[in-house]
Amino acid sequence: MPAHPHVMPAPPAVTDTEADLARWEDDGGPTYQPLGPQAGEWLRIAAALGERLPELAGRDDIIVTCQHGTRSGAPAAFYPTTLQLEIDASLFAPLHPATIDPNRTGDEENYPAAWGAFTHEAAHAAHSRWTTPPSMRGTAVDSAAQLLEESRAEHAHLTRRPGDRRFLRSTVHTLIMEDFNHQSPADRWQAGVAAGLLLARRDAGILDEDETEPIETTVTSILGQDLLETLANIWQAAHTTADEDGEAMLEHAKAWCTALDADPAGPEPVPDPTGGRIGELAEAVGKVAAQVAANNAVQARVEAARTARQQAKAAQSAHARQAAKTAEKVFNPSRRPYTPGTPARGCPPRSPITGTRTPTRTEKTAAGQLARALRQAAYRERTTTVTSAAAPPGRLNMRQALARDAQKAAGATPTATPWTRTVHQHGPTPPLRVGIAVDVSGSMELAAVPMASAAWIVAKATGLTDPDSRSATVAYDQSVTAITAPGRTPSSVTQFDADGMGHSLAEAIDALTAAVGLTQPGTGRLLVIASDGYYSPREAARAAARVTALRATGCAVLWLAFDADPTPLPGTTLLELADPAQAATAIGKAAVAALATTHT
Incomplete structure (x- = not known):
């Protein structure tokens, strides 16, 4: 029998002090409250445990007490005849009682030993529905x-x-x-x-x-x-x-x-x-x-890792849903700018688009050159497979042929394979998914013209690579404005002003990710950002988190800068340009290098 039995028909005999307190309360005195600065916290914890007990024991008629020490001397005890369950507060050590909240689902993970003892007594409350006859107790x-x-x-x-x-x-x-x-x-x-x-x-x-x-x-x-x-x-x-x-x-x-x-x-x-x-x-x-x-301890680490993966997956799914909503608002039929958060009343966001123009011959040539470079970036080398067989076709290996003849002469089952065949297979070239984000904040005013040219060249080149390739272009400051809708190859160059405030690059990346599928496997994926990178710490951190997530899925990120001393986000491939129409080769090489370091 355990040193301190914890399933007893009734609590131990009432002490003289407890009897005096009971008489005091019967005479109208105030209810006795345990002494100590934390007594109220343990009363709260006991009440919370009582609320959780029905889910463990299927009973709501049991009173739970939690204080330092139990009347039975056991760490926890259940008294079936008086419908009481007590648990020693010391089982929660070293936690401070103010940090303990059994009503909060999952809080029990912080005190598994105490919750285990509570669960054990709940098991008795649910299933120990018999008692030893009084004449046999103590035997x-x-x-x-x-x-x-x-x-x-x-x-x-x-x-x-x-x-x-x-x-x-x-x-x-x-x-x-x-x-x-x-x-x-x-x-x-x-x-x-x-x-x-x-x-x-x-x-x-x-x-x-x-x-x-x-x-x-x-x-x-x-x-x-x-x-x-x-x-x-x-x-x-x-x-x-x-x-x-x-x-x-x-x-x-x-x-x-x-x-x-x-x-x-x-x-x-x-x-x-x-x-x-x-x-x-x-x-x-x-x-x-x-x-x-x-x-x-090992199982706890496994559970923690599994929980972390589930939470990460849930967060990823929630972010994907939010990105899809952002894409719907950005690529709306009216092409009105979308401002994240709650825009100021009476101040509707102004579109940076000022008009369109016909691309120049130089820009068309640059787009064609870039298209060839992008095809090369997405190209996958053919695979070579060598197989061995006992019969033709293939090349005869004399050593294996002699070994096979020897096996036959010896009456053994021939296992040698004298014929080898080499098969070359061309892997399919995956289509491209390209998102283009152009910074139109005030610091990019002098780069507005070359940025417009670069955005059109990249979008046009993507459309020329493959019928299944898709691109989309947005401009961003504090708002995000659609320049080229997903899957549409622009026939003209969109012109815009760069005089906005703020940088909603994170939302711009979300819209492009959802619109053209920058996280979709089986495609060559590239995000192009044209900016100087002069962001506030919060703006940079939010955008950097999106870039890191994209890189983890196999999407390359190319950063185009048109002024000296840019500050690109971590994980991007930097390319400094003066005239993008004359730098299609440089853009193509950078895109090839960026795509080569990723997987489809």
Whole structure:
């Protein structure tokens, strides 16, 4: 029986102090409040645990208390007749009570041992629906029955809530270690207790075989293999016993006592302090607890990584949905500028577009040159596959042919393959997806003309590479304005002013990403940004996060600068230009280099 039983028909006897307090309240005095600066916090935590208990135990009629120390002396206890559950506040150490909020879903991850003890008592509240008759309490059969009920209740709980397994595992050190110390003798009864607490939990699906191996070896050396198998049969039968079948549990307990040569009607056998093998069980139990703790730590890291991946995936999906909404607002039929956030009232954003013009012969030539360079960037080398066979076609390998003849002459099954064949396959050239973002803030005023030319050259070249290639162009300051709609090859050069305020590059990238599929695999993807990079720290950080995310998916990012001393974002390929119409070759080389470092 555990040193401090924690499933008792009623709480321990009321102390004189508690009786005096009860009489004080009956006489009209104020309700007693525990002393201490944190008493109110523990009352709040107890109330929150009481609100969470129905989801664990399926009951809402149990009062939960949480304070330093319990009346039973156990870390946690459940009193079925008085419908009370108590838990020692020290289990939450080293957390400050003000930081504990059981009502917040997932908060239990911060105190798994305390939540495991709470879950264990909730399992008793849900499934320990029987009590030992008063005439049998304090006997060996009562101790054996309570011992068997430990793993039976947890086994029944796992059938309802398998996800609580990791918390129940955390109770091994809390609920079991204190029952064994280095002065405990390793006699037959104590060995049975250790087996009933740990090996029975293994069979209940809470502990793993590798974790319980130390205690199994120690218990087997004390009890013998046959007796241990007999005890295992008893606790396995208890695991299948119904919650209300107290009579069957007492029969299992009697069989337990008989197997260990203990009088069921007598008191629980007292360990002989003069017996041999002192502390052997405590050492084995300690090894089990240490292995469980180590495995729990590994599992916690795995769970944390899985949760992080799920959160990242959810955030990515949410961002993709937001980007799609941004693209709808930017590439609207009216081509009105879109201002992120809440625009100022009475001040509608002004479009930077001032008109269009026919491209020059030089710009057309540059677009054609760039188109060829982009095709080269997207081109994939042909693959070569060499296969061996026993029969033609192919090239004959004489050494393999002689080996095959020798195998046949020896009567063996021929395995040599004298014919080799080389097959060359051309991989499909993927279409291009190009997004172009042009900075039209005031610092880019002198570069407005070359930027317009560069934007048209890149968009036109993309359309010339492949019928399935697509591009889109936007201009951005504090607003984002569509220049070229997704998938449309511009026939004329769009002209614009660069006198805006702010930089909504992050939203511009979002709109382009969603519009032309800059994260879509199987295509050659390129984002072109024309800017000097003179942004506020917040603007730069938000845009840099988008660039990093694009780079992670295999999209190249080319940064075009038209003035000296640009400050491009990290992860971009910088190209400084004076006249883009005369620098198509430079743009093409930079695009080839950028695309070559990415994957489709």
